[in-house]
Amino acid sequence: MELEDLLNKYFGYTAFKTGQKEVISALLNGENTLAMLPTGTGKSLCYQLPGYIFKGHILIISPLLSLMQDQVDQMKRFGEKRVVALNSFLTHIEKEQVLNVLNQYKFIFISPEMLQVPYIIKKLQSLSISLFVIDEAHCISQWGYDFRPDYSKLGEIRKSLCNPLTLALTATATVNVRQDIIQSLGLSKVTKVESTIDRPNIGFYVEEIADYRDKERRVLELVDRLPKPGIVYFSSKKAAEQMAELLSYQQNYRSSVYHGGLEQDSRILIQQQFIHNQLDVICATSAFGMGVNKENIRFVIHFHMPMQIESYLQEIGRAGRDGNPSIAILLYSPGDELLPIQLAEAELPSDQQLDWLFNRTDFAIRTNNRGFKLTNTLKELGGFSDVQWRIVEDLLNRPIQDTSSLQQIKEMLQDFTKKRLKAKKNNIFRMKQWIDTKFCRRQFILEYFNDRLITEVNPCCDRCGLDIRNYHSAEDRPQVELLEVTWMDYLRKLLTNSELSK
């Protein structure tokens, strides 16, 4: 059967999107593959389709629990029942149940921390794994913007599973990061599929604004003029909340805030409201967007500067999936780069914190090489945030040589944080360079990823003469008729289908 026939049979599509066919063909040839495909191009199809050809199991490592759940739900809705997610959402009993019948699942999603459990590795070793997939593979690289120490052990794990055929997927990785991925996974021969990351229908526009207040005013103005729906990204929950309130109360837009501090129920509802066009504007932190498949997002505005070009590209990439003209706007005020620097510093344990920790008598008990007591009390007393503490835990739980002294271990940690901070600051610096550049912004980003412009894009960016007015909505804002639906009508419409001729 041709690949296209399989595509139609299992997914109902008639043609592959960019890069998909190349990846799948490489895998069917038995070649380890590194695929860099732009966001929203159906990366998951690259392992799902081979799943229907390969005899064994498909193991997918995915770093984000919520994303994993979305993918599993989505596959189930499309009729694939042999799919399971092994992560910390499962209760102990559920985990047992799943592990007992693990070989009945074709597609096994697993979080990297689960792979640290020897018992689970043993279970996996008893299966025949046809394909080992690493989603968001850039998390492997220490120089990637989203390094996860758990991910750096994937090479060993792959080895312990007898080096299965491997697919590493990422949307954004610089050349260095790509090299890191290959090395860290211990892949000898690798086929690289790198489709262009350019999204020609998205225009770039950077605007310098005097201060915070003016920025607020400018966002209100832009939201007024641009066609909707759209997303405004913030680095702070508070600022996002304030803007959402301004938009709903002052301007009467259907707007909501979205950030990790909301309860799960609310997060699901707001995401779904947006997808169902019940909201015009989402004011969000970077927590929003993963797994949101919405075609008609017309603008993405950045109120604050992102921490790196990679995440900027990912966030603006949510616009214009339908191929229609869309605009990415970044508002910059002098000194804005200080906020990401502060955030970067806050994500890492400080030297003082580490000094304090290593001086605690209730910490430095080492019976064997795993003798560190990492209690919650220590976390709280030392003022470690969740992110900081995770780094400490991850680094100390690595096998440490018996001979290394406490001092050496501490220095190892401090050395690590120093390097991470340097990498992060460098990323921020590159982002700032992009804001400051006098030349084509699209060109800059493509060069950052060693990509090349294939066809000329017009309109391209403010440096190439893009006029923001061309993106303004043609029609005036439609008078929002607040048609008050009574609760009874609301309920009736939910539960009785009047158009149904019974």
Next chain:
Amino acid sequence: MVQLESIILYCLMQLNNERTIYSIYHLLKGKKSSQTIQDAHLFNLKKYFGIYDFLSRENFDQIIQMLQDQKLIQSCGLQQFRSTSEGELFLIKNPIPIDLNGWEFHQVTARFWARLSLLIQVASNLEYKETNYIPIQKDKDIHLWLKTVLKEMNVSKKDMGGKLYDELIACFAENSELDPSVLVYRLTGFNQIGLTSLQAAQKLKMDIFDYHLHFINILHFMIRKLGQEPELFPLLAHLHRALMQQNDLTQSSQKTWQLLTLGHSLETIAQIRQLKLSTIEDHLVEITLNFKDFSINEYVEPILQKEILHVSKLIASKQLKLIKDQVKQASYFQIRLVLAKYGG
């Protein structure tokens, strides 16, 4: 936050200066401590136990400050307040919703809402013949529950939506005090995503604390109604099935109870569980509160029980220290047991 203020005022009056203001905070949060559980019974505040599980200490302090600023309460000792006459007037003007039943339902309210919202979403999508949608509830237990219930419901897929609609309308009609919009706009169905609690509060122009209270109130009303008259609501009654199965003991007290039923003494239980005797005593107070027919004679002589009760009534106080001063031979544990048994 008029409604929440009313509740705090009411609690203050019931407490009669015998507890600090934070005992109200713990009550509203539903703190699983013997002290709070006992307070809820002693002072007849069970209705409000655990109805504000999301209340923060900061929120609470702010509200107390506001009550003070409005001269509805006045300080009468460290962390102690009493209601002023304005406060009493305020309470009369702003009565508390009457269907709240925190003690009985606080542990099942969230589950009930999860079941209801998923049932409506599934029924709505069935009605519109839509199979591709994201369930609004992620909890697998709720999904499992729904699967079973759908099989057991004696209704065709075609009629389910309409029948549920009729039952909901009939249920709301049983209580004219209720405003169903508090609940209905939260519901999700075919091509219509429900509002979050904050959005619903904004739509109805309520502050979030009052909104929450009305939301809980209507859920508690439904839980009671469906429990009492399931025959009137053949479909909705499934929401109530096996909802209440767990008793209200904390997990730790549960274990103590198991050992107790095996005939162990309190000391042995403390040894087995490697807990302090005082902790086991706390559990016993909790058990006494939860099981009406639990006998405390083994721990307090009937004569002593009578004396403690007598003194408590005489000095019109439930403060342990005051009682202890009068009944020197009784231990604090014994006084608490007696108050738990007969006080609430």
